[in-house]
Amino acid sequence: MKSKGSKGGRHWSLRGRLGLPAVILSCSFFFVAGFFSANLLSQNINIPKAGVTARQLQSVEEEGETVQLNLLTPGFTGDDFISVIPFQFLSWRPRALYFPKFATAEQCESIINLSKPHLRPSTVALRKGETRESTKGIRTSYGVFVSASEDKSEALDQIEEKIAKVTRLPRENGEPFNVLRYETGEKYDPHYDAFKASEFGPQKSTRVASFLLYLSDVEEGGETTFPYEDGFDYVRGHDSRPCNGFKIRPRQGDGLLFYSLFPNNTIDPTSLHGSCPVIRGEKWVATKWIRDQEYP
Numbered sequence: 001m002k003s004k005g006s007k008g009g010r011h012w013s014l015r016g017r018l019g020l021p022a023v024i025l026s027c028s029f030f031f032v033a034g035f036f037s038a039n040l041l042s043q044n045i046n047i048p049k050a051g052v053t054a055r056q057l058q059s060v061e062e063e064g065e066t067v068q069l070n071l072l073t074p075g076f077t078g079d080d081f082i083s084v085i086p087f088q089f090l091s092w093r094p095r096a097l098y099f100p101k102f103a104t105a106e107q108c109e110s111i112i113n114l115s116k117p118h119l120r121p122s123t124v125a126l127r128k129g130e131t132r133e134s135t136k137g138i139r140t141s142y143g144v145f146v147s148a149s150e151d152k153s154e155a156l157d158q159i160e161e162k163i164a165k166v167t168r169l170p171r172e173n174g175e176p177f178n179v180l181r182y183e184t185g186e187k188y189d190p191h192y193d194a195f196k197a198s199e200f201g202p203q204k205s206t207r208v209a210s211f212l213l214y215l216s217d218v219e220e221g222g223e224t225t226f227p228y229e230d231g232f233d234y235v236r237g238h239d240s241r242p243c244n245g246f247k248i249r250p251r252q253g254d255g256l257l258f259y260s261l262f263p264n265n266t267i268d269p270t271s272l273h274g275s276c277p278v279i280r281g282e283k284w285v286a287t288k289w290i291r292d293q294e295y296p
């Protein structure tokens with residue numbers, strides 16, 4: 001009661017000097033400021049450096065109308081902004097998505113320049129009984145493995161982060177990028193990215209998904225192909241020579257994601273894929289294979 005009375009006395013004396021509206025306004029201001037700073041500190045949230053970014057993404061224009069988006073307080077490892085990463089859903093069999101303009105032309109060029117001096121003939125994983133000689137000609141591109149940490153321009157770091165977001169698979173599960181160059185006539189015959197233990201021996205982990213970032217356009221040929229897309233040809237025993245099937249034409253900066261495994265962790269037969277031979281021009285692509293656990 002005592003404190004109530006004394007608060008009341010101060011309130012009324014302020015009212016006398018400033019007027020009621022000014023008092024209510026300043027009380028509301030301090031309440032709101034106190035509430036938000038306490039909330040932010042207790043959640044250890046980084047206030048975005050460019051506050052505008054967060055605000056801009058709180059609404060989107062859809063068919064001429066402004067639609068408000070709800071920005072929530074994120075968990076410790078979440079984002080305090082809303083991301084918009086456009087994609088086209090390409091297929092259920094295999095589960096494949098296309099991400100137009102996933103990377104910028106500058107990022108692509110910088111990855112090519114970083115990789116170019118280190119290219120070596122690409123190799124394939126060997127099944128029991130296979131040799132380098134017996135598998136010669138299956139994959140004729142040149143390539144190099146590059147980790148995000150080796151790229152001072154940070155392009156690979158930014159792309160790896162973005163891939164983790166769209167796949168919802170942790171960065172730690174990704175193998176280093178395999179940057180590939182195909183010149184005229186070079187190709188990769190249809191194959192699976194996931195290794196069957198019965199063919200390749202016991203594996204520490206399995207490849208769940210593959211993300212291909214096209215680093216260049218190709219004048220002709222060089223499409224990524226899925227000969228068994230939708231299972232139709234698969235059921236009919238379609239042959240899998242390049243280049244039949246559902247084809248994706250490389251375009252600089254675009255990304256292709258597909259899953260090699262079904263949700264029950266068995267290999268999706270329709271994830272068979274390859275690269276058609278380049279007919280004209282040169283193809284550059286960076287592949288990120290993502291495993292079911294931390295790699296290596």
Ligand SMILES: O=C(O)CCC(=O)C(=O)O
Pocket residue numbers: 180188193210212222223224225273274275285287
């Ligand atoms: O180059 C492509 O389009 C396909 C590459 C590929 O199949 C792979 O890296 O596993």
